[in-house]
Amino acid sequence: MEKMSVSLVAVLLLCLGVGRVVSDASNHRYKSQDPVPFYVNKVGPFHNPSETYRYFDLPFCAPGHVHDKSEALGEVLNGDRLVDAPYKLDFRVDQDSKLACKKTLTKEEVAKFRSAVMKDYYFQMYYDDLPIWGFIGKVDKENKIDPSDYKYYLYRHIHFEIFYNNDRVIEVNIHTDASSLLDVTEDRDVEVEFLYSVKWKETTTPFEKRMEKFSQSSSMPHHLEIHWFSIVNSCVTVLLLTGFLATILMRVLKNDFVK
CATH class of the missing domain: 1.20.5 (Single alpha-helices involved in coiled-coils or other helix-helix interfaces)
Structure with a gap:
């Protein structure tokens, strides 16, 4: 009888413990400071989107342990190969100029970046299954007629603006810091710090409507x-x-x- 009582108490505690765990990536509900699934997908030239590459084919900051996400059938058919992102964007945790990585770029890597900027390469990421797009860098053509005089810059600082409603992520936007650029015009070894900032904002948009904007052609490439x-x-x-x-x-x- 005593053993049966102990077993019943253990089962009850287990049920209570399981009942408390409400934060889960499968139901998209999170508590404050919970990790949210964040993956990088592909990079490719904006004007030739049929030509895409794995994110780490270019010398970006790679996480310490690169982990491939197991894709669903739709993701496989779409050519997605999701890998853990080097950014830590926990739920409702603001970050200000946090270091993603510090890297010394060789001449060859600088040349790769310049070529990517020249071809308007963009990257694609997924945060809590929400797609995000952004450009790698920009070309400065102002007051320059000869293409040889163009300046090529790489974005070093990314700002994430994330909207939430109660315990769910609703929208993610990316902004680049125009004052934090790396000049990749010349082939030279350079040491660079890649930074990111996170700002969380509350919204009244319901979770059921968070994907509506992606149904419009103007919202995606x-x-x-x-x-x-x-x-x-x-x-x-x-x-x-x-x-x-x-x-x-x-x-x-x-x-x-x-x-």
Whole structure:
């Protein structure tokens, strides 16, 4: 009887302990200072979105232990390869100029960054399943006619603006600090600190409507439309070629069919 009572008490405590755990990435509910899933996905040229690369193909700050997220079928078909982000954005915790990493870029890495900035490379990340896009750097063409006089800058400081409603993340925006730039115009070794800031703001937008803005074409890059056009174009081409081939075969083999 005594053993049974102890077992019942243990089961009750276990149930109470499980009942208290409400913060979970699966239901998108978090308590203050809880870690929120944050992944980096791909980088690619904005004007040629069919050409994409893994985030760490460029010398960004990589986390100490790179962990690949297990993708769902839709993510695999979309070409997503999610990896842990080097930023720590805990729920409702503000950060001011926090160091993401300190890195010495070689001449070769500086040249890669300059080429990426020149081609308007953008990056894609996911915070609590919300997509985020931002540019890697910018080209200064002001009062410069000759392209050889252009200046190429890399963004060093990223500002995350996150909106929440009670215990849920509603919206994430990215801003770059125009005063915190790294000049990558010349091939030279340079030491750089990548920084980030986080500002949390409360909103009244319900959780059920947080994905509505992504249904508008103006809220995301237009590469989805281009991919669909390519798929439809390929299907139409295959159908036309199949029809032409069937017509030719019918004419050539007409007599054989009659016999």
